[in-house]
Amino acid sequence: MANIKELKEYASINNIPIMQDEGIDFLTTFIIKKQIKKILEIGTAIGYSAIMMARLSEDIHITTIERDEERYMEALKNIKKFDLEDRITLIFNDALNVKLDEEYDLIFIDAAKGKNKDFFTHFENNLSMNGYIITDNMYFHGYVNQDEEEIPSKNILGIVRKIKDYTYFLENHMLYKTTIYNVGDGVAVTERRG
Ligand code: SAH
Ligand code: MG
Numbered sequence: 628m629a630n631i632k633e634l635k636e637y638a639s640i641n642n643i644p645i646m647q648d649e650g651i652d653f654l655t656t657f658i659i660k661k662q663i664k665k666i667l668e669i670g671t672a673i674g675y676s677a678i679m680m681a682r683l684s685e686d687i688h689i690t691t692i693e694r695d696e697e698r699y700m701e702a703l704k705n706i707k708k709f710d711l712e713d714r715i716t717l718i719f720n721d722a723l724n725v726k727l728d729e730e731y732d733l734i735f736i737d738a739a740k741g742k743n744k745d746f747f748t749h750f751e752n753n754l755s756m757n758g759y760i761i762t763d764n765m766y767f768h769g770y771v772n773q774d775e776e777e778i779p780s781k782n783i784l785g786i787v788r789k790i791k792d793y794t795y796f797l798e799n800h801m802l803y804k805t806t807i808y809n810v811g812d813g814v815a816v817t818e819r820r821g
Contacts, residue, residue, distance in 0.1 A: 629708040634675045643698065645675040646737065650763060650811025657761070657816070658683055658733065667731040667753060668692070669722045669746050670738030674702035674715070680735075681711045689715045690731075692722040692738075723749055730755040737763040741789040744796055747817075756819070760803075765790060765813030 638645040646654065654676070658666075664686050668677055671693035681689050693699045699719040706715045718725055722738060723745060732755050736746045743762055754760060765771065770778055770787050771794075778784045797805040797817055805817040 629705075629710070631675075631679070634673060634678070634705060637701075638673060638675060643672050645672055646679075646763060647811040650814055651676060651679055653808065653810045653814055654735070654761065655679060655683055657759075658687070661732070661759065663732040663759075664688065665729070665731045665755070666690070666733045666735060667727070667750065668735045668737065669750070670736070671702045671717060672698050674705040674717075676735070676737065677702070677715050678705060678709050678711060681714050682709070685714075687714060690718065690727070690729075691715060692718045692720060692725055694719070694721045694738075722746060727753050729753065730758070732758045734758070734760045735763070736760065740764050740767055741786045743790065743793045747793075747796075754819075758818070760815075760817040762793075762797075762815040762817070763812060765794065765807050765815045768812060771813070 658680060666680055666689045668689060668691035671677055671691040677689050677691045681687055693702060702717055706712055706717065731753055734750050734754055736743055738746060747760060767787055767790050770783055771790050775784060778787060797815060802820060803817045804820050805815050807813060807815045
């Protein structure tokens with residue numbers, strides 16, 4: 628029997644950074660409230676968030692992209708287990724190499740944190756007129772709000788600076804407006820300006 632708890636346990640044991648409960652609650656509530664039907668997800672991992680979103684309604688279709696082969700295989704298995712193969716399309720590739728023609732009501736960015744701006748610009752043409760782009764991990768485990776001197780590694784500092792740059796990009800964009808919500812690890816919701 629397919630079981631969400633097992634997915635979460637697998638993720639926890641294998642150090643796979645799936646969405647936190649608070650973040651997933653926010654995301655699923657948002658999808659229901661806005662009656663979102665077509666979703667593009669960047670960063671499948673083992674399929675947890677895709678499965679959580681797809682379960683909300685039979686009308687929801689998701690395309691999700693993962694570049695790590697082991698995780699992709701695990702996601703494929705999980706999506707089958709939950710009987711969602713007809714509503715979740717899995718693409719095994721680096722998202723920045725994927726060109727899509729369709730439009731989506733929601734583009735959910737949850738992959739390499741330093742590349743959020745690249746994902747955004749790569750896929751913004753796939754956003755439907757009234758669509759939303761949601762980005763997870765805007766706080767990057769809290770590091771984004773820490774003094775830069777206290778950040779333990781150059782690597783993390785590099786990502787923090789890229790997230791700050793992405794935040795600035797979103798908040799000053801001519802075409803979009805963005806709100807960053809203090810839920811989970813920080814969730815940004817972007818929509819077209821009126
Ligand atoms: N959305 C998932 C968690 C994703 S974790 C959930 O909440 O259940 C982030 C994933 O993005 C990782 O599995 C990583 O391999 C993948 N990823 C990172 N950069 C990527 C890229 N450029 N293209 C595709 N996948 C990427
Ligand atoms: Mg995340």
